[in-house]
Amino acid sequence: MIVSKNVRCNNCGREYRLRYSVGNNFPQSASFYCKKCGDSLTFGTSDGLAPISQGLTILEGYFEAEVINLHPEIPIDPDRETDKFYFPNLEFMNKDMAKDNFVGFRRAQISNVLYYQKWKAIADDFRLLVEERWDILVDKYKLTQSEVEKKIVDEVFDTCVIFLEGRWEQIYNEVLQALNAAKKSPDYLRLLNFWEPYKQEFFSHKLYELMRQYHDVSDYLLPTLLSQKLGHKPEGLTSSIKWEKIEKVYGDFYEVFGDLLIIPACINNLLARNNYELFQTPNFTISNFIETDKAGRCKNFLTNLQLAPLGDFYNASLRNGTHHKTARINKGKQKIVLKTGKGGKSEEVWSFVSYTEYCNEIYVRCLILSLIFRKAFS
């Protein structure tokens, strides 16, 4: 369904005719930068009917004005951003059905909606658990402390699993196979002892903060999710731009993932050398690994084909360029120009859609490793 509304930018008065494609989650919204003054303008709906807006005024009636197509869940074709006969949903589905993947499309949609709903249902209790508010939780659930803890953590991990759809589910299953093979190593129990002190951090505080942050910016990361779950490289324009809201997201997820990388590193060491501490480089151990810069932490397991996909989308240049605010941003063209190399001599150009793709990919890898870590103890 496309909702058409005439709107006016509150800052400069420029008028637009929005063609907003209604997505699956509510509330939902899309944002764009005013073509005249650059202000961020948001339009959406709380329940499919009632409009919500920020930075703009919704006008009564219909009149011709510059068309802006917005879709909260699908990238917009740049050549058709202002085309009044453009139907992003139909074109996306046609492209996908041509690949005989209508079931995949529905599954990806359901995964997005269910994940969103399940997270909202468990988020408050997960926060209480992280804050160790046992009195409130025990009273609410009428269970013992350890029973409550198990129930909430189980629910959180069920939520993570729902996010893994398509290619991501495959990656998870492959890493799980590597873990199961590592469990057969005589050194596995020693590894569990080494991992034990990380449990509290990986299962509660770190995972909560990661999932909370993802939810806070999920509107801005949603436009590429369907494409990614279907295994297409997302291309085009995002309809949810608020760069200032997401500029640090990749770097923040990168840091969490960098910490979680001790998991595949140890699994690979067990499989390759029957000793979780030893890397291929002589005299380089897990203690050295923990002290190293995070940038090189995927290299050690890339020869293991089941673990290797974890290293895709781990990009130190993107992390440094966006996290340190040294990137130049072109809001109109949706481009990010990163300074890379020694002294920032070279430049790399990224689209907002690619940046969004990378945020989602690194997020899902954090979920996969959290799930694997849990499986390691079961």
Ligand SMILES: [Zn+2]
């Ligand atoms: Zn304006």
